[in-house]
Amino acid sequence: MSDLPLLTILIVVPLVGALVTALLPKASRETALPKQVALAFALVTAAVGIVIATQYDNGAGMQLEEKHTWIEPLGVHYALGVDGLGLMMILLTVALVPVVFVASWHEADGRNPAAFFAWALALQAFALCVFAATDVFLFYVVFEATLIPAYFLIGGFGKEGRGNAALKFLMYQLGGGLVLLAAVIGLYVVSADAGTPSYLLSDLQQLDMSTTWERWLFVGFMIAFIVKAPLFPLHTWLADTTEKATPGTSVLLVCILDKIGTFGMLRFCLGIFPGASEWATPVVITLALISIVYGAFLAIGQDDILRLIGLTSLSHFGFITLGIFALTTQGGSGSILYMVNHGVGTAALFLLAGYLIKRKGTSLISEITGVEHRAPVLAGLFLIAGLATLGLPGLSQFVSEILVMIAAFDYHWWVGAVAVTGIVLAAVYVLWLYQRTMTGPPVPADEGIRDLDKRELVAVVPLMAALVVFGFFPQPMLDAVNPTVDSLLQHVGVTDDPPTVPIADHDDSTSEEGH
C-alpha cells in the first residue's frame, strides 16, 4: 500500500477525469452525463485524499515522497511530497471540488457544461500538484499551468464582462508569474554557482547564498505570492474576477487557488530564504495590516454581494500573511488553520450567495431585501457562514483568528491593535450584508422564491458541518500542522518568546511548549 505513488495518483485521477469529461461524445453534452462523470472523478480524488490522510504520520516531516529526474540538463526533478501544510491544502482541495460540482450543477447549462466541469477538474489536478511539489521548477510549472483552466473558467462562464475580467486576472497572475520566473532562474544561477544545479527543495534549503541574492530572490517570490494571495496593493483583480465569474469558479479561485500564495510564502519564502524572510517582516506585516483594514473597508462599501465576498478575502489573506510573518508557532499554525477555515467558510458564503443571486436574478444588495421570509433555510445558513467569516467563537475561523491575533500582539502591540479592527469591521460588513438582504419586510415580487432544494443543501451542509466541528475540535488539524511549523521556524532560526497562551490542552505529546 505504501509503495503506491499515492500523490501521483492523486494528481492523475482528476487530470484523466478532465480529459474523459471533455472527450465525451457531443450528443451527451447537454445531458447530465458529463457532470456525473466529473463528479465521480472528483469523489475518487477525494477518496485518494482521504487515503493519503490516513497514511500520513504526524511529525515525520516530508513523506510519501516520489522523485524522478525530469529535465536532467536543468537539474529538474518530478518530486512530490507532503507535510502538514501540504496535507491541509490537499484535503481542502479534494473536499471543495465535489462540493462546487454539486452546487454548480446547473450553472453552466446551455453553455457547454462539459467544458466547465473538465476545466474545473484540470484546475484541481494542477492545484494538487502545486501543493505536493517539492521541486521549485515543477512548482513553477504547475503554478502557471493553473492559470489556463482558471482563465477559461472565468472567461467562458459567468456574466457580462467576463472576458475582460478574465484578461485582467490573467495579466495580473502572469505578471506575478514572470517575476517569479526571474527569481526561479536566479535560484538556478545560485545553485549552479554552488556546484551542481538542482531545483530540489531539499537541496535549495542547504544552499548558502549571499545576502544580496537571497533578498532579491525573496522579493521575486514574494511579489508573485502577493499577487496570488492577493495582498494590497496588487489585489485589484480580485473583486472584478469574483464579480464576473460564477460563484463556483470563485470558490475554486479564492478558496483553493489563492491559497497557493500563502502556501508559497510558507513553503518557499520561509523555506528557502529564511534570512530574507526575517529581514522583510516589517514591510510584509505592514502590507498585511493595510490589506486587513483596507479590504474590510472596501467590502463595507460594496453593493455587489460577490464583490463584497471577494474583498472580505483580501482582509482574510491579510490575516493569514500576518500570521505567517509574525514568525511564531502560534502565528504559523494559526495561519495554516486560517487557510483551511477561510476556504471552507468563504466557499459556503460564495455558494449561498450564488443560490440567492440565482433566485433573485441580481447580485446587487440594494435590490434584495426580506429574503428570510421566503427562504428561511437559505437565510439561516447564510448567517452561519457569515458569522464564521467574522470569527464568532464556536465556529472554526475563530480558532485560527485568535491564534493569529496572539502572534500579532506577540510581534508588537500596535500590530495586534490594528489587526483587531479588522475583526470589528468584519462584523460590520457581514451583519450589515445580512440585515440589508435577508431582513426587512417581505417583497411581493418574491412570492415565487423557493427555499433551498436537496441538491443545494447537499453541497453546503458538509461545509457547515466542518465549520462547527473544527470550531469546537481543531485538535486534529493542529496536530498535523504543528510539527511542520516547528521545523519551518527552526529553519528560519527564530524561537518563540516565553509562552503566553496555551493553544492546546489535550494532546501534550505533539503540541509545542506553553502548557
Place this chain on the structure above:
Amino acid sequence: MDFVKPTIEYADIWPLILVFGVACVGVVIEAFVPRAHRFLVQTVLAGAGIVAALVGTVMVARDLTVHADGAARGAIDVEGTLAVDGPAVFFWGLILVVALGGVLLFAERRLEGGVSAFAGQAAALPGTEAERQASKSGLEHTEIYPLLMFAVFGMMLFPSANDLLTLFVALEVLSLPLYLLCGLARRRRLLSQEAALKYFLLGAFSSGFFLYGVALTYGFAGSMSYADINEAVRNDLTNQSLLLLGIGMLSVGLLFKVGAAPFHSWTPDVYQGAPTPVTAFMAAGTKIAAFGAILRLFYVAFGSERWTWQPMLWVIAILTMVVGAVLAVVQTDMKRMLAYSSIAHTGFLLTGVLGVQQATDLSDGEITSMQAVLFYLTTYGFAMLGAFAVVTLVRDSSGEASTFARWQGLGRRSPLVAGLFAFFLLSMAGIPLTAGFVGKWAVFTVALSAGAWPVVVAAILCSIVAVFFYVRVIVLMFFVDVAPDAGELASVARPSVLTSATIAVGLAATVVLGVVPGPVLTLAANAGQFLR
C-alpha cells in the same frame, strides 16, 4: 605561381551540395519538363532532396570528430571556409526541418481551390487582362521550389561560414530567392510586390553596410578567416577603431536579417505582404540561419573582444524586445502581430546570445548560451511554422482573412483550429508546459548567469506585455460576442494533408519540447562549442 588544387571534404559537406544540386536540377526541370507535370516533379524532387539532406545531416553529425573531451566536435573544411562542427550541423538539421514544412505549405493547393498560394503569372500586372487570363487558365509558378532550395542552401551555408567572404556569399544566396518569393502572392498582389521591393531595397542597403564591415575588418586583421581575425584581436591593439567600425557594420547587416531594432522596420510589411507559406518559411528559417551566423561571428571571430560587443547587444536586445512587444499591442492584423512578436523573439534570442561566458566560469552541467539559443530557435521555429500555417486556413471570400475583425468568435465556429492557434500563441508567450517556456527559461538563465540582469529584467517586463497581446487574440477568438454589424467573418477552410501535417508536426514539437525538453537540450549540449 603554382595553382594548388583545393581539398574539399565531400564526406562532410555533401548535404549542402545535395541541396544546391537539387536547386539546379529544379531550374533544368523548369526548362524541359512539360508544364502539366512540373508541379508534381518539382514538389517530389524538393521534398525528397530535403529529406535526403536531412538523413545526410544526421549521418554527418554522427561521424564528427570529437575534440577536447567533447567540448567541440567537427572539422574546418574546404580550405578553412566552412566549419562543419556540432552547432553547424544542428543548424542544418533545424533549417532542413523548417524547409520541409515550407515545401509542404508551398505545395498546398486545396485552400485556393486547386491552385497554389502563388501568383499564376508574376509578370502580369495586377488587375490586367493578362492576370485574369493567367488565373483562368490555372497557371502557376513552379519556380518557387528551386528558389526555395537555393534559399535553403544559403541558410545552411550561413551558420557554417567560417570566413567573411563565405558569410557574405551565403547571405546573398539566402536573401535573393526570398526577395523574389515575397512578391509572388496570388492575392493582394500590390501589397506583395511592395513588400518584395521594400525587402529588396532595405536588404541591399544592409548588405552594403555588411560589405563595408567586411572590408574594414579585413583592414584590421589582414585576413577574412575567423581564426585569423580572432588571432589579430588577441594580439593587435593598434587599429582598434577599424575593428570597432567593422564589428558595427557587420552587426548592422546581420541584425537586419534577424529583424532586430532599429533594423526591424521591414519585418511587419514583408511578413504581411508575402504569401503566408513564404512568411512561415522565412520567419523560421531566416532567423535560425542568421542567428547561427551571428553566434559564430561573435563567438569565434570576435570572441576575445566580448567586452566591446556585449554592451552593444545589451542595448539592442532591450530595444528590440521593447519595440516588438509594444508595437505588437496596437496591431489589428494577425500577420503583422506575428511579425512584431517575431521581433520580440529576436530580442529574447539576443538575450541568450549575450549570455556567453568562458567555459571556466560555468559550473559542471550548467546550461551554456549556445545550448539556450539552439533550444530557443528550435521551439521558435516550430511555433512560427505552425502559427503561420494556421493563418493560411482562416479565410473569407477574398482569400486569407488576417484582420482581427474577421477572427472574432472563431473559437466557437472552429474550436479545433482556434485551439491550435491559441496553443501556438501560448507557447510563444512562454506559458509552462509548452516549448516556449523552456526556451525562455534557458535564454534568461544564461543572461542572468552572465550578469546581464538589466536585460533579464527588461525581458521579463516585455514578456508581460507580450502575454497581453497573445492573450488578447485568444479573447478575440473565444470570448468576444460577435457584434451584429461585425461584417464578414472568416471561416476555416479544410486543408489538404500537406498543411495539416505541417501543423501537426509543429504542434507535436511544441508539446513534446515543453513536457520533455531534456533530450533536445542534451542534443544541443552535445553539439558543443564552435570549432575555432
